[in-house]
Amino acid sequence: IAEAMERVGRDGVITVEEAKGIDDELEVVEGMQFDRGYLSPYFVTNSEKMTCELENPLLLLTDAKITSLKDLVPVLEQIQQTGRPLVIIADDLEGEALATLVLNKLKGVLNITAVKAPGFGDRKKAMLNDIAILTGATLITDELGLTLEKATLAELGQCSKVVIDKDNTVIVDGKGDPANVEARVNEIKSQMETTSSEYDKEKLQERLAKLSGGVAVIKVGAATETEMKEKKDRVDDALSATKAAVDEGIIIGGGxxxxxxxxxxxxxxxxxxxxxxxxxxxxxxxxxxxxxxxxxxxxxxxxxxxxxxxxxxxxxxxxxxxxxxxxxxxxxxxxxxxxxxxxxxxxxxxxxxTTEATVADVKEEPTAMPTMPDMSGMGGMPGMM
CATH class of the missing domain: 1.10.560.10 (GroEL-like equatorial domain)
Incomplete structure (x- = not known):
């Protein structure tokens, strides 16, 4: 737990899961990770790991659904001249647009991949803006009067590396302005203080971790299911205590x-x-x-x-x-x-x-068994000795 806290910082997210073996493990994801994978397995660059790994890529972010490639042609021509790979993160990318990108990837014309934007509704827009700030990109959205047809290299984000598998995307070392990232972090912290919803607070904490800290997964191993449950509960309790200690410090124990x-x-x-x-x-x-x-x-x-x-x-x-x-x-x-x-x-x-009255259940006393009547004066009954 101490190592996990040291790696991801006080704003990072630490989760506890069950390991497949008997040994405890710590897995730390450096950079921003979100739960969306590549839109086509043809984008894979590492067939052994089934991952798409791009070094020093450009990132195009949009909240639009891309169905036609003609919207992308102008910016794709500019990117091709740079020789750098491209990651498209959009609301969705399907039909002719996806098929043409896959074809260009297979022919070696473009080193490209596409991912659906994470989240839903308002959280999707917020996550896209987080990624834009982290990478120094400008989100292509109708709300700002920006369109894909007029997108330029100046509106694309940058990072050191992107690793994508079928379920997750990791953006490593975004090249956004640190001052803008810090301002975004403070904005999210402010939202966490004002919200009354535990669910919203949890989602804001996840966004905060992706921007400023990281994500650590503690995998608890055990020989039996019973031992696993007991051990995992102890780790959960210790993690909660550690987070509380980091928040406000420690005092001498035992009351x-x-x-x-x-x-x-x-x-x-x-x-x-x-x-x-x-x-x-x-x-x-x-x-x-x-x-x-x-x-x-x-x-x-x-x-x-x-x-x-x-x-x-x-x-x-x-x-x-x-x-x-x-x-x-x-x-x-x-x-x-x-x-x-x-x-x-x-x-x-x-x-x-200060309460005038309370409602409580009255405990009922167990009812005693009735005593048997005295039958000594009843005389003999037929069939009884």
Whole structure:
């Protein structure tokens, strides 16, 4: 996880998948990757890997659907004179246009490939603009009054390399202006802060990673399916904790940070507000108390010893029963986790205190079996001894 974070940065995307073998693997995609492959296998340049690999290509980006080659002829003639390969990323490319490009590729007239634009709807337009900024291209779109017939070399993007397989495209080392890329990154970050949709936030994070960080895939290996599930869950939890730590930093673990912070609080309140503050200061010792109870120790004694220790980093190590410097021992928690937990607990408690009534299920007591009636005075019954 640490290596993945180091490779893709804080804005990168890290996903966890199941490996096919028993060994753990880390796969990092350098550059921008999106889930669209070549439109025809005839564009393949590496038959062994079934990939199309183009060095130092030009990139033509458009949100138009290309069906006729006549729209492309002027710009193709200019590209042919440069001798450089071309990557076309369009809304779609089909019919006569695709067939003619394939034919020119097979004849060696043009070193070319074509890919459908990633995403759908508004996200497709946004992704095309991201690619344009990353590569220094101008998106050919009717909204700007630009057409393919009048496209020039100045409107094409550039990068060091493009690798395309049947499912994915990777653009390596885009030659766009770094200042424009940074501005786009800040724009996406701003959108992430204002959106309330978790789905939109996830998609914005993916775009951010493609522009500024990268994509890392941690493949978790195991011998059995049960071990795989348990191990993958642990990696997911560790990854979430690591991301939270990168976002806001770390604090000493075991609930010690809350207790130490509580000792620094100066209360200048009266009446009900004072009572509320004192309740919170008592409540923040609950995590350490629970850890002590789980370890079979006296919770009050543990909390008292931590509070009275002058070292601000001292906490209780439940595994050994010792009071140690938590930072030196590497026992830490993400600040974000502790902060959000305290905020959520305070929010729920406040809601319960100000609620006039709650709806709850009443637990029904099990009904006792009825006692058998006394049959001693009934006399004998036929057929019974």
């Amino acid at each position: 010690a940070a809350l207790i130490k912070a509580g000792q620094k609080v100066e209360i200048d309140l009266v009446d009900d507000q004072l009572i509320g503050a004192e309740i919170i200061l008592r409540a923040i010792s609950a995590p350490m108390k629970q850890i002590a109870i789980n370890a079979g120790c006296d919770a009050g004694v543990v909390v008292d010893k931590v509070m009275n220790n002058d070292n601000p980093n001292v906490g209780f190590n439940a595994a050994t029963g010792e009071y140690i410097d938590m930072l030196e021992a590497g026992i830490v928690d993400p600040l974000k986790v502790a902060r959000v937990a305290l905020l959520n607990a305070t929010s729920v408690s406040s809601l319960l205190l």
